Amino acid sequence: SKLQWSTAISMMVFAWLFAAFWSVMPLLGWGEYDYEPLRTCCTLDYSKGDRNYITFLFALSIFNFMIPGFIMLTAYQSIHQKFKKSGHYKFNTGLPLKTLVICWGPYCLLCFYAAVENVMFISPKYRMIPAVIAKTVPTVDAFVYALGNENYRGGIWQFLTGQKIEKAEVDNKAK
Numbered sequence: 001s002k003l004q005w006s007t008a009i010s011m012m013v014f015a016w017l018f019a020a021f022w023s024v025m026p027l028l029g030w031g032e033y034d035y036e037p038l039r040t041c042c043t044l045d046y047s048k049g050d051r052n053y054i055t056f057l058f059a060l061s062i063f064n065f066m067i068p069g070f071i072m073l074t075a076y077q078s079i080h081q082k083f084k085k086s087g088h089y090k091f092n093t094g095l096p097l098k099t100l101v102i103c104w105g106p107y108c109l110l111c112f113y114a115a116v117e118n119v120m121f122i123s124p125k126y127r128m129i130p131a132v133i134a135k136t137v138p139t140v141d142a143f144v145y146a147l148g149n150e151n152y153r154g155g156i157w158q159f160l161t162g163q164k165i166e167k168a169e170v171d172n173k174a175k
Contacts, residue, residue, distance in 0.1 A: 022060060031056030036131055037124030043131055046114035054115045065100075065108055072097045095144050103137045106130035 026033045026044070031053060034045035044060075046053065080093040107130040113119060119127065146152045158164050 037127040107134040
């Protein structure tokens with residue numbers, strides 16, 4: 001079934017309100033923002049490790065990492081099962097979840113470590129690496145979806161080279 005405009009707009013509004021809620025909470029006193037180690041932009045202040053930080057971190061992790069990860073896992077498993085039944089594999093269904101874990105995992109580990117131990121002994125350059133990796137997620141996701149889907153991949157190839165990719169016809173007749 002096709003996605004209706006009202007559903008799409010409702011989902012978009014929910015996503016924006018959800019993001020606004022979690023980004024405003026440190027401004028209202030639950031959690032705290034500070035400069036990143038190299039002073040290029042802001043991030044959560046994980047240098048304190050107090051109860052305020054720990055409660056915000058755990059709530060943030062559950063609602064913004066674990067629940068979305070679980071939803072992605074179940075949704076992509078369902079898509080994989082549908083592909084398996086139809087015999088048409090058009091996309092690596094495990095890749096988006098792996099991308100989420102690989103890109104956000106180091107940042108989450110650093111924040112969780114900061115909840116129990118002082119991370120200030122780690123060089124600012126090394127503390128910056130997980131944040132930089134996490135910020136690459138939109139670009140990595142674009143490549144995952146564009147290059148992981150054969151329809152998009154063919155369109156990108158045609159756009160870049162002007163050549164259309166010829167798909168091999170598969171004979172599915174029973175012998």
